[in-house]
Amino acid sequence: MANLIEIKGVRHAYRTDAGPLPVLDGLEISVPEGGFVAVVGPSGCGKSTLTRLIAGLMKPDQGEVWLHGERVKGPRSTVGMAFQNPVLLEWRTILKNVLLPLEIVPTKLSRKEAEDRARFLLSLVGLEGFEDKRPSELSGGMRQRASLCRALIHQPDVLILDEPFGALDAFTREDLWQTMHKVKEREPFTGVLITHDLRESIFLADQVVVLSGRPARTQYVLDVPSTGPRTLDDLYTPAAAEQLNILRHQIQIAQGRAQSEDTAA
């Protein structure tokens, strides 16, 4: 099967006053259509740069980013984004916020169809009845749910999530993980999730990519085999414990706090 997202040998450096600051160095990631990859790594290792590269908001110094067999050269409307900060527009209702991308991206939907779709997405994430509320009337978790709907309204084939649950409390976060599974079932997408939370990564993704410390390269890839729909109970099985252990160890290597076997030998 062709990969929907293909990141090949990407290198990138930021120009600073103290000279170039390399953030990405030889990044290799491929995500098959319908796949969900989680990217974890030490703080400040260039994970957010990665999302901006995939979204076409910036170009890498070297290497290539491909989406759908096309090289990414600039922003494309087939991408949906959600950030840690839900960035809803305070002067619009929740429904109008969700509809925002359709004011930019050409759509075949009529006004009525677009609204129906927005209402459907809102009900899918549990925001039925909040369509006419303002963002300031919603809790943090609810705002994030609305931001998710906005990222999906134009049926993007790639959903980029940059730590969307990072600022939420633990229970709300777990609630949203389950919502994500529900959403993916009804609205299939290919996903890239940037996260600091290892449990989140194995619960949501079917592939976890560990990045090394700055400058980041692909250090380790963990496949998370899926056996049917996941529940939160799956996080407390021996298999999950083992996966978390591997990831934790890899993060320590990335942080320079542990030796990898091949260099230790």
Next chain:
Amino acid sequence: MMAQKYLRAIGVPLIAVVVFLLFWEWLVWVNGWPKFKMAAPSDLLPAYERHWNLFVSMGWQTLWRTVLGLVLAVIFGTLLGMIMGFSRIMRDALYPLLVGFNAIPKATVVPIVALMFVGQHDFNTVLLAFMISFFPIAVSVSIGLSTLEPEYRDILRSLGASQATIFWKIALPKTLPEFFGALKVAVTLAFIGTNLMEIVSPHGRGLGALFDSGRTNSDFPLMFAVLIALAFLGIVLYYIVVALEKIFAGWAERSPG
């Protein structure tokens, strides 16, 4: 319930005004100040009665020149704020100039302007109202635009939106609360500008000139009547801005509690 709310909204400020006027009247009475030293509120009514046609025509002069100066300040201030908000280089270049310009007391500019454009009283007055009031608008717009979180931009840019679309859909509405905050300041400043020119320039018009003629005749009741008329105009303009703010940026208002 509703009637009670309105009664409170109008009644409380009204009582405050009456208390203030009574205190003023009492202060003049208890000190036994004569009319050529200080006017009491009871002296004002005769002053209005005597000169009401002057108050109407001069008030109108002051009002239209202030509003015109303010409109120009809004246009110029917004453009300047946009330039400084979007371009780092322009911000670095223009900020010191602007701050320096704003630091100059405008009273010192009045004679210069009056001499430069001698005889063009309308032009001078509008110019001064404009010069004194564009600064807060330019600063607020530039700060509003430059502090826009990058994620807001990215949400639209990732969909291929143009800079103009991002400005109209996000940057502009997001800056409106700051803009109206600055406009409230600018309204009162513009009045100061208009009156400075009206008072200082010879053969001036407007409430400022009326004040000046009261001064030369030691007509204290007239001078105080002008001050009250100015305060009234200021309040009216201020609340027009508040009403506009409610319409265009009412979303930014949080209900208390």
